[in-house]
Amino acid sequence: MVAGDRSGDQARRERMPTSAPLPIGRIRRDFIWGVSTSSFQIEGATREDGRGPSVWDTYGQTGAIANHDTGDVACDHYRRYPDDIALMQKLGVQAYRFSVAWPRVLPKGRGMPNEAGLAFYDRVIDVLLAAGIEPWLCLYHWDLPQALDDLGGWTTRNSVGWFADYAALVADRYGDRVKRFATFNEPSIFTLFGLGFGTGKRATTSVDALHRSIHHVNLAHGAAVDAIRARVPDSLLGAIHNYQPCLASRPGDKNAAERCDAYWNNAFPDPQYLGTYPHLMRSAIEPHMQAGDLARIRRPVDWFGLNHYSPVFVKTDTNSVTGFGFGDRPPEIPVTPNGWPIMPDSFRDTLLSVSKRYALPVYVLENGFGGFDKPDATGAVIDTDRIEFLRAYIGALNAAVVGGADIRGYFIWSLLDNFEWDAGYSVRFGLIYIDYPTQRRIPKASFEWYRDLIKAARNV
Numbered sequence: 001m002v003a004g005d006r007s008g009d010q011a012r013r014e015r016m017p018t019s020a021p022l023p024i025g026r027i028r029r030d031f032i033w034g035v036s037t038s039s040f041q042i043e044g045a046t047r048e049d050g051r052g053p054s055v056w057d058t059y060g061q062t063g064a065i066a067n068h069d070t071g072d073v074a075c076d077h078y079r080r081y082p083d084d085i086a087l088m089q090k091l092g093v094q095a096y097r098f099s100v101a102w103p104r105v106l107p108k109g110r111g112m113p114n115e116a117g118l119a120f121y122d123r124v125i126d127v128l129l130a131a132g133i134e135p136w137l138c139l140y141h142w143d144l145p146q147a148l149d150d151l152g153g154w155t156t157r158n159s160v161g162w163f164a165d166y167a168a169l170v171a172d173r174y175g176d177r178v179k180r181f182a183t184f185n186e187p188s189i190f191t192l193f194g195l196g197f198g199t200g201k202r203a204t205t206s207v208d209a210l211h212r213s214i215h216h217v218n219l220a221h222g223a224a225v226d227a228i229r230a231r232v233p234d235s236l237l238g239a240i241h242n243y244q245p246c247l248a249s250r251p252g253d254k255n256a257a258e259r260c261d262a263y264w265n266n267a268f269p270d271p272q273y274l275g276t277y278p279h280l281m282r283s284a285i286e287p288h289m290q291a292g293d294l295a296r297i298r299r300p301v302d303w304f305g306l307n308h309y310s311p312v313f314v315k316t317d318t319n320s321v322t323g324f325g326f327g328d329r330p331p332e333i334p335v336t337p338n339g340w341p342i343m344p345d346s347f348r349d350t351l352l353s354v355s356k357r358y359a360l361p362v363y364v365l366e367n368g369f370g371g372f373d374k375p376d377a378t379g380a381v382i383d384t385d386r387i388e389f390l391r392a393y394i395g396a397l398n399a400a401v402v403g404g405a406d407i408r409g410y411f412i413w414s415l416l417d418n419f420e421w422d423a424g425y426s427v428r429f430g431l432i433y434i435d436y437p438t439q440r441r442i443p444k445a446s447f448e449w450y451r452d453l454i455k456a457a458r459n460v
């Protein structure tokens with residue numbers, strides 16, 4: 001199932017760029033190198049062993065995703081997790097960030113747990129620990145149980161209690177073995193793209209629903225932190241934020257850039273760690289606030305999870321509920337094959353500013369390169385452009401450390417090519433190529449490069 005023999009490895013190495021030194025001079029020796037994935041993007045088995053439907057199953061069934069793709073099979077990780085963990089062990093990562101599918105463990109989102117679903121993550125965690133890889137468990141990576149969406153999802157304040165109960169179930173079950181928990185992955189992205197822009201095909205635009213949801217997700221974060229802390233006192237808790245500089249497309253778009261910064265970057269970390277909403281959105285959140293809410297949100301956490309890809313170029317859009325939309329980038333800026341600007345200096349600056357603003361240790365829990373990789377005539381996937389991207393971005397991380405940022409870990413998105421939401425399987429982010437018709441795993445050249453980097457960094 002896993003491709004790659006000695007001669008293949010050798011051929012691959014010969015075609016890889018080897019000249020540049022590894023960009024890790026100032027990174028701490030106890031730095032954590034890892035990889036990230038999420039449940040819906042890799043697991044498949046969406047109707048098996050009692051799993052309930054999520055909003056992404058329902059959406060996939062409409063045929064709206066590129067190439068009519070769905071998450072039904074994905075990377076078949078539900079069955080192939082032992083192979084995938086064996087590959088992680090070969091890679092040498094110290095930690096693996098994954099998410100639990102809420103509808104797999106609670107098919108209706110609340111009420112009766114699904115023992116078969118809970119047992120799946122027991123197996124994953126046990127195999128990871130046996131391989132010497134620390135599990136980092138994220139509670140929510142966008143696969144909301146459909147049954148809860150039918151009751152209003154994040155727009156109703158009841159969602160806070162649903163999420164806290166789910167967090168308690170997960171902490172009770174896995175807290176003996178898992179110590180790193182994240183509440184949410186990229187809350188600004190699923191609220192903005194689901195409710196703010198009205199451009200995504202899954203979106204329903206509403207000023208009221210957007211602000212309600214932002215506030216309820218923040219409250220749910222605080223409630224989950226309390227629920228986990230009470231059950232797993234030695235846990236280390238955080239949330240994972242998509243944080244990118246918002247740059248004005250034209251001089252007149254400065255205000256739009258500030259609005260983007262508020263909604264995209266600060267709407268969640270500011271109340272969670274500073275106890276306040278960005279001033280640009282305060283009056284819109286106000287109607288949904290109750291006395292004591294900011295204290296309920298600002299619960300002590302141990303780290304800041306940062307996902308970073310590239311800056312966002314924005315323009316004024318008076319038709320949008322947030323007042324901003326996507327603008328053009330300057331044409332001279334290079335982009336990844338999926339069209340995202342490559343600007344490693346922005347990564348360095350983001351790390352420096354996040355580290356200073358929130359005064360928490362930062363773990364980069366996603367950074368990666370979206371491409372259209374294909375095996376060559378020998379069957380190898382030589383993704384030199386991804387290697388160059390990673391080299392530049394890890395170099396930028398090193399520069400941020402030199403500049404004083406407190407960075408404790410770096411996790412590549414992603415271990416495997418996987419289901420890239422509205423783009424389906426067309427865009428590939430993995431260090432490991434998935435041949436979807438056969439589910440064969442082919443480690444790419446970047447897999448070897450990252451393995452060598454980890455080895456050098458840990459000096460083993």
Ligand code: IFM
Nearest residue numbers: 038041186307366413420
């Ligand atoms: O695939 C996504 C992931 O689910 C969330 N962060 C960005 C990645 C690449 O788009």
